[in-house]
Amino acid sequence: MMRNNSTDSDSQANSDIAYPTQSLDWLTRLIAFDTVSRHSNLALIEDVQAYCEQLGLTVDLTFNDAKNKANLFVTVPAGENADQLNHGLVLSGHTDVVPVDGQEWTSDPFTATIRGDKLYGRGACDMKGFIGCVLTLLPQAVKLSNTGQLRRPLHLAVSFDEEVGCLGAPLILADIKARGITPDYCIVGEPTNMAMVVAHKGISIYRCRVHGKSAHSSLTAQGVNAISYASRLIGYVDELAEEISHRDDTLSDGDAMFDVPYSTLSVGTIQGGTATNIVPNLCEFTFDYRNLPHMTQDDILIPIQAKVAELSAQMQARAPETGIELIQAVGVPAMTDSDSAELQSLIATLTNDEQRHKVAYATEGGQFTNAGIPTIICGPGSIEQAHKVDEYVELIEIERCDTFLQKLLDSCTIK
Ligand SMILES: [Zn+2]
Numbered sequence: 001m002m003r004n005n006s007t008d009s010d011s012q013a014n015s016d017i018a019y020p021t022q023s024l025d026w027l028t029r030l031i032a033f034d035t036v037s038r039h040s041n042l043a044l045i046e047d048v049q050a051y052c053e054q055l056g057l058t059v060d061l062t063f064n065d066a067k068n069k070a071n072l073f074v075t076v077p078a079g080e081n082a083d084q085l086n087h088g089l090v091l092s093g094h095t096d097v098v099p100v101d102g103q104e105w106t107s108d109p110f111t112a113t114i115r116g117d118k119l120y121g122r123g124a125c126d127m128k129g130f131i132g133c134v135l136t137l138l139p140q141a142v143k144l145s146n147t148g149q150l151r152r153p154l155h156l157a158v159s160f161d162e163e164v165g166c167l168g169a170p171l172i173l174a175d176i177k178a179r180g181i182t183p184d185y186c187i188v189g190e191p192t193n194m195a196m197v198v199a200h201k202g203i204s205i206y207r208c209r210v211h212g213k214s215a216h217s218s219l220t221a222q223g224v225n226a227i228s229y230a231s232r233l234i235g236y237v238d239e240l241a242e243e244i245s246h247r248d249d250t251l252s253d254g255d256a257m258f259d260v261p262y263s264t265l266s267v268g269t270i271q272g273g274t275a276t277n278i279v280p281n282l283c284e285f286t287f288d289y290r291n292l293p294h295m296t297q298d299d300i301l302i303p304i305q306a307k308v309a310e311l312s313a314q315m316q317a318r319a320p321e322t323g324i325e326l327i328q329a330v331g332v333p334a335m336t337d338s339d340s341a342e343l344q345s346l347i348a349t350l351t352n353d354e355q356r357h358k359v360a361y362a363t364e365g366g367q368f369t370n371a372g373i374p375t376i377i378c379g380p381g382s383i384e385q386a387h388k389v390d391e392y393v394e395l396i397e398i399e400r401c402d403t404f405l406q407k408l409l410d411s412c413t414i415k
Contacts, residue, residue, distance in 0.1 A: 022136045023129075023132050023133045023136045023398050023401070023402055024112075024114075024119060024132070024395070024398060025132075026131075026132030026133075026135045026136050027112060027119060027121075027124065027128055027129050027132035027393075027398065028112035028119075028121075029047070029132075030044065030095075030123065030128040030131060030132055031110060031111070031112040031121035031122065031123050031124065031128055032110055032111065032112070033047070033095075033110075034110050035095050035096050035097055035123070036096065036097055036098070036099045036100070036122075037096040037097070037098070037099075037160075037161055037162075037163045037164045038099070040068040040069055041069050041070065041095045041096060041160045042068060042069065042070060044095050045061065045070045045071075045072050045095065045158070048072055048135065048158065049061070049072060051135065051138075052072075052074045052138070052156075055138060055139055055142045056142065056146075057074050057075070057076065057138075057142065058074070058075075059072055059073070059074045060072070060073045060074065060175060060176075060179075061073075062168075062171040062172060062174075062175045063171075064160065064161070064167070064168070064171075069160035069161060069168070070160060071157070071158065071159045071160055071168045071169070071171055071172045071175075072156070072157075072158045073155065073156070073157050073158075073172050073175065073176060074155070074156050075088070075153050075154070075155045075156075075181070076138070076141045076142055076145045076150065076153060076154045076155075076156075077145055077150070077153055078145060078150040078151055078152050078153040078154075078412075079148065079150070080148040081148065082145045082146060082148060082150070084153055085153055085181055086153070086180065086181055086182060087152060087153060087182065087183065087184050088152045088153030088154060088155055088183055088184060089152060089153075089154055089155065089183065089184060089185050089186070089187065089408075089412070090155040090156075090157050090183045090185070090186040090187070090368070090373065091130075091134045091154065091155065091156050091157070091186075091187055091189065091405075092156075092157040092158075092159070092169075092186055092187065092188045092189065092364060092368070093127050093128075093130050093131040093134070093157075093158050093159070093188070093189045093190075093379075094127060094158070094159045094160070094161075094162030094163070094168070094169075094364065095128075095131070095158050095159065095160055096159075096160055096161055096162055096163050096164070096168075097122045097123040097126065097128075097163065098122075098126075098163050098386075098387045100122055100389075103388075103389040104389060105120075105389055105390055106120070106390050107120060109121060109122040109391075110122060112124070114395070117394060117395050117396065118392040118393065118394055118395065119392060119393050119395060119398070120390055120391065120392045121391065121392075122391055123391070124381065124385070124391050124392050124393040125191040125380065125381025125382060125383075125385045125386055125391060125392065125393040125397075126190065126191055126381070126383070126385075126386035126387065126391065127189055127190050127191060127379060127381075129189075129191075129379070129380045129381055129393045129397065129398055129401065130189025130190075130191075130379040130380055130401060131158060131189070132398070133189075133380065133398060133401040133402050133405055134156055134189070134405065135156075136402065137402075137405045137406070137409060138156070140409065141154050141409055144409070144413055148414075149413050149414045149415075150412060150413060150414075151412050151413060151414050152184070152412045154409070154412065155176075155181075155183055157169070157172050157186075159172060159364060162363075162364055164330075165329070165330040165331070165332060166332045166362070166363070166364050166366075166367060169364040169367045169368070170367055173367060173368070173371045177371070182372070182373075183373050184373075184374075185340070185342075185343045185346075185373065185374050185375065185376075186365070186368040186373045186374070186375040186376075187343075187347075187375070187376060187377075187378055187408075188363050188364055188365045188368070188375060188376070188377045188378075188379070189377075189378065189379030189380070189401070190361075190363050190365075190377050190379050190383070191379050191380060191381035191382055191383050191385070191386060191393075192357070192377055192378055192379055192383070193380075193381070193382050193397065194351060194353075194378060194379070194380060194397065194400045194401060194404060195351075195353065195355065195357055195378065196344065196347050196348065196351065196353065196355065196356055196357065196376055196377075196378050197356075197357045197358065197359050197365075197376060197377035197378065198337040198340060198344060198356045198357065198358060198376055199257075199293050199334070199335050199336055199337040199358040199359075200293070200334060200335045200358065200359045200360065200361060200362055200363060200365060200366065200377070201258070201263070201290040201291055201292060201293065201334050201359075201360050201362065202290065202291045202293070202297055202331075202332055202333045202334035202362060202366060203288065203289075203290050203330060203331075203332045203361075203362040204288070204289050204290075204291070204297050204300075204301070204328065204330060204331050204332075205286060205287070205288050205328070205329040205330035205331075206286065206287055206288075206301075206304075206326055206327065206328055206329060207284065207285075207286050207326075207327045207328075207329050208230070208233065208284065208285050208286070208287065208308075208324065208325070208326055208327075209282070209283075209284050209324070209325040209327065210226040210227075210229050210230040210233070210272075210282065210283045210284070210285075210324050210325075211226065211281065211282060211321070211322050211323055211324070211325070212224040212225055212226030212227075212228075212229060212279070212280060212281045212282065212283070212315065212319075212322050213279070213281055213318075213319040213321065213322050214278060214279055214280070214281040215278075215279040216277060216278065216279070217276065217277040217278060217279055218277075219279075220279055222279075223279030223281075223319075224279075224281075224315050224318050224319045224322045225279050225280060226272055226273075226280045226281055226282050226283040226322075227272045227273055227280050227283045229283070229311055229314075229315055229324065230270070230272060230283035230284075230285055232311060233304075233307060233308065233311055233324065234267050234270075234285060234287075236304070236307045237265060237266075237267055237287055237304065238267070240265060240300070240303060240304065241264065241265035241266060244262060244263050244264075244265060244300065245262045245263075245264075247262075255292055255294075255358075257356070257357065257358040258292070258358045258359070258360060259359075259360060260360060262292065263289065263290060263291045263292050263295055263299075263300060264289060264290045264360075265287065265288075265289040265290075265300060266287060266288060266289075267285055267286070267287045268285075268286045268287060268288055269285060269286045270283070270284070270285040270286075271283070271284050271285075272284065272285075286329070290360055290362075291334055292334065293334040293335065293336040293337070293338075294336070295334075297331065297333070304326070305326065308324045308326050311324055312324045332362040332363075332366055332367075333366035333367060333369075333370050334362070334366050335362075335363065335365035335366040335368075335369050335375060335377070336366075336369050337356070337358075338369075339369070339372075339374040340369075340374035340375065340376055342374070343374050343375075343376055344356065344376060346411065347376055347378060350404055350407045350408055350411065351378070351404060359377075359383075361383060363377055365377050378404070379401065380393055380397035380398050380400060380401035381393035381394070381397050382397075
C-alpha cells in the first residue's frame with residue numbers, strides 16, 4: 001500500500017497554528033496515490049475500502065470495463081437499529097486528478113508538502129481535500145450510527161474518471177438505483193472556498209470529421225474539399241453561438257448569476273490538408289458548448305446536426321463516399337437548482353452564508369440532479385488552483401470544511 005510517511009520539516013504544519021492534523025494526514029495519504037485519470041485508482045480505493053471495513057462498514061465497488069478503476073460507495077446506516085440505508089445525504093468526490101506533464105513543480109506533486117499556510121500537491125484542492133475531511137469524520141458518524149443516534153444515513157461516493165468527462169459517477173448512480181437507495185440530497189465537494197454553488201452549465205465537446213475527396217489542386221472539379229466544407233460548418237457554429245447569446249427566450253431569471261449569462265459555443269482545434277497543391281480529403285475540428293441549466297444539450301446539438309446533414313448531402317451529390325461525422329467526446333449535463341431549495345437552506349444555516357453562486361465549470365452534480373437527487377457543490381479550496389502547477393489548498397480551508405462537516409453531522413444526530 002502506498003503511504004506517505006514523510007516527516008521531514010517541509011511537511012510539518014506551521015507550529016504556532018493548530019491545524020486539523022487528521023484531515024491533513026488523510027489528504028497527504030490520498031495525494032501519495034498517483035491517480036492521474038489515465039492511471040488506475042485501485043490502490044487508493046483499496047486503502048479507503050480497508051479503512052471503511054475496519055470501521056465495520058460494507059463498501060460497494062463499481063468498476064470500469066477494463067476493471068482497473070473503481071468507484072466506491074459506502075453508507076453509514078441510520079435509525080435506532082442502524083438498519084436504515086435509504087434516503088440520507090451523499091457526500092461525493094472524485095479520486096482522479098489531472099496530469100502534471102510539462103509542469104515545473106516546486107516540490108513533488110505526489111508528496112503533500114506544507115509551506116507556510118498552504119498544502120501543495122496534485123489534488124490538494126481538486127479534490128482530495130474534501131474526501132480527506134469526510135474520511136476523517138467517518139469514525140464519529142459510525143459511532144453515532146452504532147448507538148442509534150444517527151437520524152439520516154450518510155453516504156460517501158467516490159468516483160473515477162471525473163476529469164475526463166464524469167465517466168464514473170453514472171455507474172454509482174445506476175448501482176444505488178438498482179439497490180433501491182434513493183438519497184435525499186447530495187453535496188459534491190469540488191473546491192468552492194466552502195461557498196454554495198447551486199447550479200452549473202453543462203459541457204459538451206464534439207469532434208467533427210469532414211471526409212472529402214482528394215484531387216490535384218489544378219483539378220478541383222474532381223475533388224471535394226474537406227477544409228472548405230469544414231469552414232462552412234464552422235461558420236455556422238459561429239453564427240449559432242452569436243444567435244444563442246442574444247436569444248431572449250433562452251434566458252431565465254437565475255441566469256444573470258452566471259459570469260456569462262448565456263450558453264456558449266466555440267471551435268477549439270482544427271487540422272486538415274497535406275499540401276497546397278492537393279484538394280484535402282480530411283479536415284477535423286473540435287467544438288465545445290456550455291449550456292445553461294434550463295436549456296438541454298439538444299437545443300444546441302440539433303441545429304448543428306441539421307447543418308451537418310445538409311452539407312453532407314451537398315458533398316455526397318459530388319462524391320458519394322464523402323460526408324461529415326460528428327462524434328461526441330464529452331457530455332456532462334448541467335446542474336439545476338430547481339429542486340434544491342431545502343438543501344440550500346440547510347447549507348446556508350451550516351455555513352452562515354446565504355449567498356448562492358452559479359458557475360461555468362461542470363461537475364458530477366448534473367448527473368446527480370438528473371437522477372433526481374437535489375445537489376449543491378461546496379468544498380474546500382479554490383477552483384483557481386485546480387489543474388495548475390503547484391496546486392495547493394489553504395490549511396484554513398480544510399479546517400473550515402471540517403467544521404462544516406461536523407455541523408452537518410450534528411444536524412443528522414439525535415441528541
Ligand atoms: Zn474536480
